[in-house]
Amino acid sequence: MNPNNDTPSIRFAGFTDAWGQRKLGEVAPLRGGYAFQSSHFKCEGIPIVKISNILQNGEVGGDFDYYDEISSDENVTLPDGAAVLAMSGATTGKVSILSNKEKKKIYQNQRVGYFSPCENIAYSFIQTITRSHLFTEQLKSVLVAGAQPNVSSKDIDNFEFYFPTSIFEQSRIGAFLTEIDSLITLHQRKYDQLVNIKKSMLEKMFPKNGELVPEVRFAGFTDAWEQREVGELLTERNEQSPKSEDYPLMAFIAYEGVAPKGERYDRSSLVNDTENKLYKHTEKGDFIYSSNNLETGSIGLNNYGNACISPVYSIFSCTELSIPDFIGRRLCRKDFISEMVKWRQGVIYGQWRIHEDDFVKIKIEVPTVQEQKKIGQLLLSLDTLTTLHQRKLERLQNIKKACLEKMFV
Numbered sequence: 001m002n003p004n005n006d007t008p009s010i011r012f013a014g015f016t017d018a019w020g021q022r023k024l025g026e027v028a029p030l031r032g033g034y035a036f037q038s039s040h041f042k043c044e045g046i047p048i049v050k051i052s053n054i055l056q057n058g059e060v061g062g063d064f065d066y067y068d069e070i071s072s073d074e075n076v077t078l079p080d081g082a083a084v085l086a087m088s089g090a091t092t093g094k095v096s097i098l099s100n101k102e103k104k105k106i107y108q109n110q111r112v113g114y115f116s117p118c119e120n121i122a123y124s125f126i127q128t129i130t131r132s133h134l135f136t137e138q139l140k141s142v143l144v145a146g147a148q149p150n151v152s153s154k155d156i157d158n159f160e161f162y163f164p165t166s167i168f169e170q171s172r173i174g175a176f177l178t179e180i181d182s183l184i185t186l187h188q189r190k191y192d193q194l195v196n197i198k199k200s201m202l203e204k205m206f207p208k209n210g211e212l213v214p215e216v217r218f219a220g221f222t223d224a225w226e227q228r229e230v231g232e233l234l235t236e237r238n239e240q241s242p243k244s245e246d247y248p249l250m251a252f253i254a255y256e257g258v259a260p261k262g263e264r265y266d267r268s269s270l271v272n273d274t275e276n277k278l279y280k281h282t283e284k285g286d287f288i289y290s291s292n293n294l295e296t297g298s299i300g301l302n303n304y305g306n307a308c309i310s311p312v313y314s315i316f317s318c319t320e321l322s323i324p325d326f327i328g329r330r331l332c333r334k335d336f337i338s339e340m341v342k343w344r345q346g347v348i349y350g351q352w353r354i355h356e357d358d359f360v361k362i363k364i365e366v367p368t369v370q371e372q373k374k375i376g377q378l379l380l381s382l383d384t385l386t387t388l389h390q391r392k393l394e395r396l397q398n399i400k401k402a403c404l405e406k407m408f409v
Contacts (some may be wrong), residue, residue: 003246005409006018006019006020006196006409007019007289007409008406008408009243009407010186010403010407010408011169011407012169012172012173013388015166015168015169015172017164017165017166018165019162019163019164019165019409020162020163020165021161021162021163022160022161022162022163023157023158023159024115024130024156024157024158024159024160024161025156025157025158026118027117027118027121027126027163027390028083028115028116028117028118028121028126028130028344029115029116029118029153029157029223030085030113030114030116030153030156030157031075031113031116031117031153032087032110032112032113032153033049033076033107033108033109033110033111033112034070034075034076034107034108034109034110034111035110036048036065036067036107036109036110038065039284040067040068041065041067042066042067042068043066043346044068045064045066045068045069046066046068046069046105046106046107046196047064047066047104047107047111047118048062048064048065048066048067048106048107048108048109049064049078049084049098049106049107049108049109050065050109050111050112051086051088051089051091051109051111051112053096054084054085054086054091054095054096054112055096056091056092056094057185057188058095058096058131058181058185059097059099059185060084060096060098060099061239062095067107069105070107073105073107074294076108077105077106077107077108077252078100078106078108079098079100079113080098080099080100080101080103080105080343081097081098081099081100081123081127082097082098082100082114082115082197082250083095083096083097083098083114083115083123083126083127083130083131083197084096084097084098084099084108084112084113084114084115085112085113085114085130085151085156086111086112087111087113087150087151087152087153088111088148088149088150088151089111089148089150090142090147090149092143092149092150092151093135093136093139093143093151095130095131095135097127097131097181099100100345105219111265113153113156115130115232120167121163121167121170122167122170122171122174122393123165123169123174124170124171124173124174124175124177124178125163125171125173125174126172126174127178128160128173128174128178128181128404129408130175131181132404132408134161134402134404134408135299136222136283138159139151139156139159142155142156142339158262158315159329162408162409173358173407175312175405177400177404177407180396180399180400180403181400183396184393184396184397184400187389187392187393187396188393190389191386191389191390191393193384194382194385194386194389195392197226198379198382198383198384198386199295201216201245201378201379201382202333202379203215204216205375205378206330206333206394207225207365208331209335210226211224212224212365213225216373218371218374218375219371220372221367221368221374222270223367223368224367225269225365225366225367226365226367227363227364228321228332228361228363228364228365228366229361229362229363230359230361230362230363231360231363231364232319232321232358233318233319233321233322233327233364233366234316234317234318234319234322234327234360235286235316235317235319236315236316236356236360237253237280237283237316237317238280238287238309238315239280239281240278240279240280240281241278241281242276242277242278242279242306243277243280244308246306246346247279247281247306247308248306248307248308249261249279249307249308249309250304250307250308250309251309252288252298252309252313254293254296254297254298254311255297255300256284256305257288257300257301257302257304258288258302258303258305258307258309259305260303273280278311279308279309279310279311280308280309280310280311280313280315281306281307281308282302282306282307282308282309282313282315283302283305283306283317284303284304284306284324285301285302285317285318285324286301286302286315286316286317286324287300287301287302287315287316287317287318287324287327287328287331288300288301288309288313288314288315288316289313289314289340289354289359290312290313290314291314291344291352291353291354292352293353294337294340294341294354295337295341298396299331299332299337300328300332301325303330314354314359316356316389319364321369322366322369322372323369323372323373323376324376325373325375325377325379325380326366326372326373326375326376327366327372328376329375329376329379330364330366331364335349336362336364339362340354343355343358343359345361390398
């Protein structure tokens, strides 16, 4: 922020005027909706935006209620691009943007507020500022907590923000951040789609309990899956030595696998002789589990590479009958973990143990190595795409956060 406190740190070229502080009610007063009678809802007609239609992803959607057209409805009809606010309920204070490119008539109910713009105000700027931390910080001071949290339009209208005096600067800022929001929404949708596709594949490309054929298969594979003991697919790796440059000390993190030690996982300060302490070796493609925390994700593949980890973990490498990318998914399924738990010994948490000799006796159904490879490659590609969109999403969210801090007063 500028030392003068009336201009932002970053501006578009050509704009130099100081910004002015104004109440939100002066530029975009919050307009309430209509108390529609639920007994008159229809299966079709004019959709009504209600609290549940203000989604966490910043959009307006979901299942709508419908109503017959009412007379003098201009005060409850929402335009395309309307910024609407949840005024009560669990999502109180959430602002979403209505997309209505077809210009169809859409109503709002009384628990949904609409920021109605005044003249000489760029609405894209209103869309941005009401979905920023500048808005939520003021919201905290007026939010009425309780079983049904709520806010009043009077309180919201009294929120104060700095505005550019030029509508052109408002438009530039609003359009720029709206474009970032669109990119965030795009990558969020792609990420969600990939997560759902992967979830579906994990359900359909593996046989259901008691069956030997999955619902979905690659062309050319028709044979039933064979039941094998884990010991035919994996062999124990029990090599121990001190940490070294070739095998650096790492953590095994739930749902992540082998990863560098963070402060949360680094207990080296508790070890008197860290240089000579013995750790277990693991290599890329190894299958690893901790008997104590199976249900919370301490089981999976080493996708990192050469490392040494705590001796409390059990480590296995694949035989010629298994492919890591397949076997890692197969043995992380709930049905297999439930089977593993049956072999767990001990009565005190922290001392539970599934002996390696027992683990390798568990039986599972697996396809040929060729089919394993196909399934593993598909799921790996989905993971890669999912991670790509997740990283893009995080970068865009960080860019937006930085812009909101630097481009506003």
